Amino acid sequence: RPGQDAFDVAASCDRLRHSFAMYGVTSREIRSGVVELRMTGYDVLARVQMPAKLDRVPMHVPVALREDGAVHYRDYRACPHALTIGATKSGKSVYQRNLVAELAAENVALVGIDCKQGVELFPLARRFSALADNPDTAAELLDALVTHMEGVYQLIRADQRITADIPDAEIAADIWDLPDRLRPTPIVLLVDEVAELALFATKEEEKRRDRIITALARLAQLGRAAGIYLEICGQRFGSELGKGITMLRAQLTARTAHRVNDETSANMAFGDIAPDAVLAAISIPTDTPGLAVTGDSTGGWARIRTPHTSMRQAVNACNRHAHRTPNLPGLAAFRPELPPTVSLVKIPAQAEAPASV
Structure with a gap:
């Protein structure tokens, strides 16, 4: 009215x-x-049951159930980069694991940085094109991604279709405007714990930290048109991590906050986009792992909960779609080394010899 x-x-x-x-x-x-x-x-979030039929669109994957019964999708074309925060045992790792399991069926390249010595992402290595398990390797991997991004932009420039002799052609400004035969594989970069990349104790580590944050900021600002999407996870993501962090956070449009231990952590995710979501994030109880609050730059927010995905289920999904793993020449040095598949041969038990009289 x-x-x-x-x-x-x-x-x-x-x-x-x-x-x-x-x-x-x-x-x-x-x-x-x-x-x-x-x-x-x-309460539809008490026991999450995803619908049997889901919308399957490229770069549009289902990750959770919303409190109104609708499916929450991670739409990379609409929100290229995302930030996920949460305290220990809040369900943040399960959210990331479920996201990887859903992305495994997509025609994308997965790149991971897991500074917990790879305990979260390396079991899923058969579906990853590149992995790093320490800050030193992560710095080199990010530099290689920046070089790959620059090469993709050169490809777009070479086939931009701006000449007048090509009628009714869309002028290419990103990889999705290119023909299918020329379009590079989109890349999703998953960072498991961003604080491990930003903390330092010595001068050498500080130089490495500045190099890492600069590369991440460049990928967040320029990577969308080149088909590079960021998934940044951490327990906290504030200015105490040093210079460049707030500039990086400003580029992360999609925000998801699991249970946090203080209001300041919730403000890091929603204070600048949806202040009402801050109170919802700090009121998540400890006995509901996976429950989270999601929002974006429009100011809207909702409660979601991820279906529980075990590590074995995620590994099976990655192994099942291992043939989709693209081989990126620029990232070949960071391709995880996988052990050879060993076929177990069942040896029949020998019949027991009769006892001698």
Whole structure:
């Protein structure tokens, strides 16, 4: 009605929940003058059950279930880079593991940096084109990614189709405007614990840290058109990690916060885009791992929960789609070395010899 605002409806959701005796009521603005209300009669996040039929679009993967019963997708074309924070045992690793399992079926190259000596990402190595398990290797890998990005831009420039003799052609400004035969494989870079890349104790480590953060900032600012997407994970991601961190955080559009131990950590994720989500993030109980709050630069946010994915399930998914792993020449030096597959031959047990009389 005239004079009403979408925020008025959002503020009334809790009163509507009591009025209709529902478990939850959420609102979403469809267009100017139209607001959609979703009502749920039970807690759909208590036991996450993903729908049997999901929208399968390239670079658009399902990762969680929203509190209104809808599926939460990670859309890399809409939000190229993402930040995921969460305290220990909050479900952050399971979220990342589920994301890798879903990306394994896509035609993408996975690149990982896991400074916990590779305990999270190296079991999934058969689907990764490049992996680093320490800051020194990570610095070299990021430099190689920057070089790869520059090569992709040269490819786009060479086939930009701006001449007048090519009718009805889209001028190429990113890899998705290129023909299929020329389009490079998109790359998703997963950083398991970003603080390990930013902390330093000596002058040499400080130089390495500046090199790493500079490369990450360049990839975040320029990598989208070259088909390079960042997934940055960490327990905290604030200015105490040093210069360049807030500049990097400003480029991470999609934000997801699992349970955090203090309000400051939630402010690092949502303080500059959705202040209302800060209170929702710090109110996540400890007995619901995987429950998180997600938001983006539009100011909207929602509660989500990832289905539990065991490490064995993720490994099986990566092994099943290992044939999709592209071989990137610029990152060949960082391709994980895999042990040869050993076939186990079952040896029949020998019959017991009769006892001598």
